[in-house]
Amino acid sequence: MKYWTQHQARTSQTTEADQLNAEMQASQSAITTLDRTQTPQLSYSPTNVKPYALHQMWATGGAPASLQGPLWGTGTTRGEQTQYRSTSGLAAQFAAITYQNYSGGWETAHTQTLAGFRGGHLHIEWGGQVALFPGFQQTSNNYHPANPKRMQLRIQVAGVTMVERLGVARSMGSFRVVGGGLFPQGDLQVEYQWRYTPAGQDDAIVFTTLTPAPNPHLMQAHLFGNKVLAIARYR
Amino acid sequence: MSRIIQDRINPGAAIDAGDLNTRFTAYSQPGALDLANHAAGSVDLPQVRGQSIITLNALRTPLGTGTFDHATVETVPSATSSPATRYEIGGGTTRLVFGGSGWTIGTGDVLRVYWDTSARPLVSGRPYADPNLGTLAIDDGAGGQFDLNDCLACWVLHLEMDTTSSALANWVPVPGQGDYQSGSPSFENVNAMAAQTIVPAYLEYSKEGNAVEGATNDRTLLAMQWGGVSGCYWLNPTSSTTIYGLRVVVTGIYHAAVAAAQNRLELFTAVGGASQKLELTTGQLSAIHQRMG
Numbered sequence: 001m002k003y004w005t006q007h008q009a010r011t012s013q014t015t016e017a018d019q020l021n022a023e024m025q026a027s028q029s030a031i032t033t034l035d036r037t038q039t040p041q042l043s044y045s046p047t048n049v050k051p052y053a054l055h056q057m058w059a060t061g062g063a064p065a066s067l068q069g070p071l072w073g074t075g076t077t078r079g080e081q082t083q084y085r086s087t088s089g090l091a092a093q094f095a096a097i098t099y100q101n102y103s104g105g106w107e108t109a110h111t112q113t114l115a116g117f118r119g120g121h122l123h124i125e126w127g128g129q130v131a132l133f134p135g136f137q138q139t140s141n142n143y144h145p146a147n148p149k150r151m152q153l154r155i156q157v158a159g160v161t162m163v164e165r166l167g168v169a170r171s172m173g174s175f176r177v178v179g180g181g182l183f184p185q186g187d188l189q190v191e192y193q194w195r196y197t198p199a200g201q202d203d204a205i206v207f208t209t210l211t212p213a214p215n216p217h218l219m220q221a222h223l224f225g226n227k228v229l230a231i232a233r234y235r
Numbered sequence: 236m237s238r239i240i241q242d243r244i245n246p247g248a249a250i251d252a253g254d255l256n257t258r259f260t261a262y263s264q265p266g267a268l269d270l271a272n273h274a275a276g277s278v279d280l281p282q283v284r285g286q287s288i289i290t291l292n293a294l295r296t297p298l299g300t301g302t303f304d305h306a307t308v309e310t311v312p313s314a315t316s317s318p319a320t321r322y323e324i325g326g327g328t329t330r331l332v333f334g335g336s337g338w339t340i341g342t343g344d345v346l347r348v349y350w351d352t353s354a355r356p357l358v359s360g361r362p363y364a365d366p367n368l369g370t371l372a373i374d375d376g377a378g379g380q381f382d383l384n385d386c387l388a389c390w391v392l393h394l395e396m397d398t399t400s401s402a403l404a405n406w407v408p409v410p411g412q413g414d415y416q417s418g419s420p421s422f423e424n425v426n427a428m429a430a431q432t433i434v435p436a437y438l439e440y441s442k443e444g445n446a447v448e449g450a451t452n453d454r455t456l457l458a459m460q461w462g463g464v465s466g467c468y469w470l471n472p473t474s475s476t477t478i479y480g481l482r483v484v485v486t487g488i489y490h491a492a493v494a495a496a497q498n499r500l501e502l503f504t505a506v507g508g509a510s511q512k513l514e515l516t517t518g519q520l521s522a523i524h525q526r527m528g
Contacts, residue, residue, distance in 0.1 A: 017246045041281045044288055052528035054278055055289050057345055059471045059527075061411065061429075069411015069429035070469050076497045078426035087496075092368045093387060094425075094491045094498045127467040129433050131491055135371070135383050136451075138443040146443070172389035172435040176467050202446035208372040208380055209449065218371065219385070219491075224498065225428035229347070229469050 058114055058230045070227035072110045079128070081109040081194060081223040088217045090207060094131060096222030097196060099205040104198035106154070109223055112190045112230065119185035120234040122162075124155055126177040126192055128226035130168035133219060139200035147200030151221055155179050156191040167194070174225075192228060196221045292338050292524035296331050298483060299324050299352055301516035305461060308355075308514040311390075311485045313436075315507035318421035319486035321414070324352065324392070324515060330482045331520050335401045337479040338524050340472050345525050348394060348409075348430070350483055351465035352518030356390060358437040359510040361456070363388065367505040368490040373441075376450035383454055386438055388503055390487035390513045391415065394430035394468050396478050403480045410470060415486050415502070422492070422501035432466035434513065435459065436488045436506065461516075471527060481522060487513060 061070035071079035084097040084107075114122075130151040139147045154164035155177060163179030199205065199220075206215040283289055301308045311322045340346045363369055365382040375381040393412055399405040408414045411429030415421050438459060441451035466483075470476075488511065489500035 017248065041284075042286070044278060044282050045286050046288055046526070049288055051343075054283070055526075056528040057471075057525070059345060059469055061471065068470070068473055069409070069427075070471070071411055071426065071429045073426075076424065076426055079428060080425060080498065089493070091494070092490060092492050093385060095493045095496065096498070125467065129428065129431070131387050133385050133387070134438065135373075135385065135440050136446050137440055138455075139441075139446045140443055170435045170462075171386035171438060172433045174432040174464060174466055176465060200446075202448055202450075204371075204373050204383075204446075204449045204451070206449070209374040210372070210378075210380060219387075222491075222498070224425040225431065227429060227467075227469065229345070 052116065052118070052234075054234055056116065056118070056232045056234070058112065060110070060112065060228050070229070072226055072228065079225045079227065081107070081226075083107050083109070086217050086219065088214065089219050090216050093219035094222045094224070096131070096219050098217040098220055099199040099203065100217045102196065102220070104195070106193045106195045108191045108193050110192040110226065110228070112192070112228060114188040114190060114230055114232070117183070117186060117188050117232055118234050120182065120232055121180065122157065122183045122188070123180040123231045123233070124157075124162065124178070124190065125229045126153070126155060126226070127175070129172070129174050129224050130221065131172050131224070132168070132196070132221040134171050136200060136203040139202040144201045147197060147203070149197045149221070151223065152195040153177050154193050156193060157181070157183055158186075158188050190228075190230065192226070194223055288526070290523060290525050291344065292333075293522070294331055294333065295519055295521035296329055297517055298329050298350055298520040299515050299517040300326065300328065301353075303353075303517060305353075305516055308516055311487070311513045311515065312509045313488045313507045313511040313513070314486065314502060315504055317419055317502050317504060318416045319502055321484040321486055324483045324485060329520065330403065330480050331522055332401075332403065332480050333478060337401065337477040339475060339477045340470060340524060341475045342472060343527050344471070345527055346470045346478070347523045347525065348468045348481060348521070349465070350392075350394070350432070350518060350520045351463065352392075353461055353516040354390070354434045354464050355461045355514045356434055356436050356459045357510070357512050357514065358506060361439075362506045362511060363437065363503070368492075368503050374450040375452040376447055377452065381450075381452050383441060383451060384439055386435065387491035388436040388488050388506065389433040389500070390436060390485060391489060391500065392432040392434070392464070392466060392483055392485050394466070395482050395484055397480045398476060398478055401479045406482060409468060410472070412468075415489070415500070418501070420502040420504060422489075422499045425498045425500070430466070430468035432464050434462075434464055436511075481520065483520060485513060485515070
């Protein structure tokens, strides 16, 4: 328990400078060390609490200004993963990930810098949509194991995995990945990453093998409609 | 960082009411309080609740008129002509209504919206068969081709708002979201899909044991079952926006496509009709209005 008062003033007491100084210092000390049971409930409001004193948010979006909303990125590819964008596919599929241009492994779809993060609890939400081709998820003809297709998702903060999910396994599906944890002060870099199931032994990777080359490449997966929101709670 | 600094009182210095008051007033000056002059954990729910420091408003409502056990459902038929008619989940009875004054989302605020429901897509037969969208001419291993669909077809549930009045008669998609009402067939580019949930329309795949080195000659059609679907949206507007209500609407069926190097979802009327439908039960629609910091 902490105390506001070091010296209790009494009637007709002789005033001494140090008594006042001690009282002031005690008050100042008390303010910097007040705990939740001593802080008056109505003492805080948006007018006397500095911006970002208690919490802070970072949201993607706003580029260009004419297109509001939270999607990451800019222009015609807002909200998409843009590392793999095949130009050899079909008109009735997305220009996206094929097994000709992607062979496996984690990829970073978006990087976000949490400028001014002051240390504390960090909560991150990542919402988006996945399209994937499920046609060859059973590739066991030659006694190979089945190859269930899924878009794995994970969030890394300063290179450390905050949350990882098996991700979307439906041909068209929406997801929301939520993670949280305590992180140190700094302009943290957050990476939003995906990993798609590599090709199985018997996967079809082209539209047909009967027409003269080049045969259109089959789209295997895509990530689109992505947005992220980070919330820091400091004290 | 905020520090409160006053010169110390020295012996012989004048001590008067004004001086003392100034010192004590320093502790309550606007903007003086931040984490530098509070102990860890000193500001908790009792200090935050009702003070609009973090959260300004919050509201939630059931979404949809179905029942959790699927005894009663809402049924949305797929579109047979373009553009698709928007079906409002709950038929107008399960909207989020923000009252006569609405919620004003300032540039320093964020509106967070979440929704969930339970959905089951139903497709009878293979109305998407060759030559319709998604048809793949896979090598059948015997000198021919086999029709296996890519299954990149879906229903879309997207969020709409009314910024006109509390009469809630002028619904438009929220910023960053398109309404799939333009084009022939109608479509929406994927860079305008900030506030939607997609539900797969059907599923088929190469039958187990029939895939051989890029070829197949049989398929498995799997009936879709009930599944939970959820969506989220948040808005930090570039100018102050007053919103009077939110609702979720459904349209479909759409298929993936690319045109002029831009990915999009376009209406797929070949799988339209009463027997190609989406069933919905019930869920929740909620919104939180918060300060960014």
